[in-house]
Structures are given as C-alpha cells and as structure tokens.
Amino acid sequence: MTDPIDRSGLRKNFWEKVPLTKMTPKEWEALCDGCGKCCLNKLEDDETGEVALTRVACRLLDDQSCKCGQYEIRKQFVPECIVMTPANIADHAYWMPQTCAYRLLFEGNPLPSWHPLLTGTDQTVHDAGVSVQGITVPEFEIPEEDWEDYIIEEPLGD
DSSP: OOOSSOOTTOOTTHHHHSOGGGOOHHHHHHTOOOOOGGGEEEEEOTTTOOEEEEEEEOTTEETTTTEETTGGGHHHHOTTOOOOOTTTHHHHGGGSOTTOHHHHHHTTOOOOTTOHHHHSOTHHHHHTTOSOTTTOEEGGGSOGGGGGGGEEOSSOOO
16 A cells, blocks of 8 residues: 655655644645544543544544545535634643654654654554554444443553
8 A cells, every 4th residue: 555645755754844834735644644633533531631543543643654535625514523723832842742753852852753744654653563454443343331341451462
C-alpha cells in the first residue's frame, strides 16, 4: 500500500524549525504518521479530564491501512469529526494520542524514531506497533455504553 500523504518537496527537518502555526498546509499534513489513533472513539473523565482511547473506531476508518476512507469529505459523513488545524491545536492536543506528532510538537517534544518523516516510509508506524492496524472494532457494532470495555493503554508500541 502506498502512503497517501505526499511528503515530497518539504523543507528539510521543517518540524524542528517551523512553529506549527507557520507550517504550510502540506507540511501540516505531512506530520500525520498514519497511526489511525485519532479515529478511535475516546472517553473523557468529566472529573479528571483524563482521556482514554478505545478500540472502537470511527465508521470511516480502514483498520488495515489506518486511513480514513473519506478523508477529504469526512465531515459530511461524521459531522463531529474534529479536523486538526494550527488554529485549534491548543484546544484539542490533550485528547490526541500520546504518540501523535501534532501533540508531541505542540508540547515541545521531538518526533519518535519511527515517524515517516524520519524513516521515509509509513510502514515503520505499523512495524513499531503504534498503529491501530487490525485491532479495532467498528463503532456501529458496539453500543456506546459498552465502550469502556474496549479501552486500550496508551501509548501503543514504543
């Protein structure tokens, strides 16, 4: 499978030098590692604010490729989908997966060694065991009141 994210022609190590709010749209998209964890349904504790990932995936997630099946028009199918942007990262970084490049960079941390921008291939995300490849269940199969039975530990992999 070919990586659908075009990472060609980017400024060298832009993520180390360019603030998230100053990245080009192509650079912003290239930060996505393709793990699929942002497409998992999450549970937030009202008292502590702690966010837990579940194996219950958005109906649009292809759990083999870990990509959204309707990425460009996903809001038409899933109106509650939050589209991460430089303008809203401060409001939403806390619920992003611990290994997510957007969250890591927002918090001042480096990219993990398996990130496609460092390795040149999106396969390293799966090889490192940090993607949701093959571990999800579709949201329409699990009643929302049972989602807590599907909580997974974060981070997956290393």
